Amino acid sequence: MRLLIVEDEKRLALSLAKGLTAEGYAVDVVHDGREGLDRATTEPYDLVILDIMLPGLNGYRVCAALRAAGHDVPILMLTAKDGEYDEAEGLDTGADDYLTKPFSYVVLVARVKALLRRRRAAGASPVHVHGDLKVDTAARRVWLGEEEAELTAKEFSVLEHLVLRAGEVVSKADILEHVWDFAYEGDPNIVEVYVSALRRKLRADLIRTVRGAGYRLETAP
Amino acid sequence: MRLLIVEDEKRLALSLAKGLTAEGYAVDVVHDGREGLDRATTEPYDLVILDIMLPGLNGYRVCAALRAAGHDVPILMLTAKDGEYDEAEGLDTGADDYLTKPFSYVVLVARVKALLRRRRAAGASPVHVHGDLKVDTAARRVWLGEEEAELTAKEFSVLEHLVLRAGEVVSKADILEHVWDFAYEGDPNIVEVYVSALRRKLRADLIRTVRGAGYRLETAP
């Protein structure tokens, strides 16, 4: 599951990102409305957390623009203080839920989970397909063609992270940050070890090495 | 199935909790409106029983706030005496049903079941079939092939949660969260114990362990 946080308060944004990453989500953060809109329209997010008070373009506008462009990604609005949020306007522009600051972290996580759950109940499938590779993130199962591959938890997490960014180059540092603990201080070699295992269990040419930069999951066959 | 009771009369709240627990629900109780709202927004309840006369925040307000935040959990209102309840207002704020005190316990249980059933009717049937496993969540009965299995309340609740998300990996934390009540702070080993019991009473390969992630109820092959 991939989340986008659009929030200009950097401390808050960072702490949310940290926590949600620990929950197992792939999290991107941007700090202004314009960039938020760009990212949300170009990348496949499962949920957007959107502050209302933003430089560039405010949250309502971002939300409305997204809906106008036909994106139905769930949107969770954040409001700076009680009363600022105009509920009618929020619902009009197409937000799915909102939270009033200050809120506790557990509340946020609960809302995020609830929205994703609601989405899933509506029939959205968490299955990613690239060529003959099929990854079901909810079932934690992987197929290569007809055959199912048996992956360990870590192997699956690494693959999931690559799949969520299929076609992009993902650095080892990025993989370490998302799959391992934030404060992990180990050898980046560990990533190589897992990529190696994935190539062995799946197919060698599925994950391309980009020397000096990282890895890229091949999309087109 | 997890229920929240928001009721300041402690004797009543306690007796309802006791009865509903015996029915196999995981029940949490809070005594004022503010905390009720907090809980209902942060924990994944399947139904909320909400008194109108409450300290802190009255029932209408709690209900309206829940709906405004996008939560569609079924809500059963309790009114202190005939005439106090303004049906129009109750329905406006988004309650699904109401009961006028005094009411009998069996009536309450019937309404609770009806609401949960209605919820299901909107989507899935109360009977789930996966291979030769048949689970009737309304009657709380389980068959394996022709033979009915005798499960305890907790065993059934665990199975029910797995069945509702058949094919997906469900973490132990998630099972704990949904099957046990808020006050429970036990270790995840208890989930292992119940899964073990289910495998023994049903069939070992029905619930698959996904090491490091959780359990998955196997769907059709």
Next chain:
DNA sequence: TGGGTCCCATGCGACTCCTGATCGTCGAGG
């Protein structure tokens, strides 16, 4: 008081994960 459910504790067994070392490969610059 007795049967049953529920929860906890312990020990064992199996698997996963990481470390460190060695080997292989790429590419820049001479």
Next chain:
DNA sequence: CCTCGACGATCAGGAGTCGCATGGGACCCA
């Protein structure tokens, strides 16, 4: 075109974690 250095791939083994089974105690209801 060759050499060298840096980066990446692979392998094996031990430590640690995770999951399972089992037995016993607390509690509840008949």
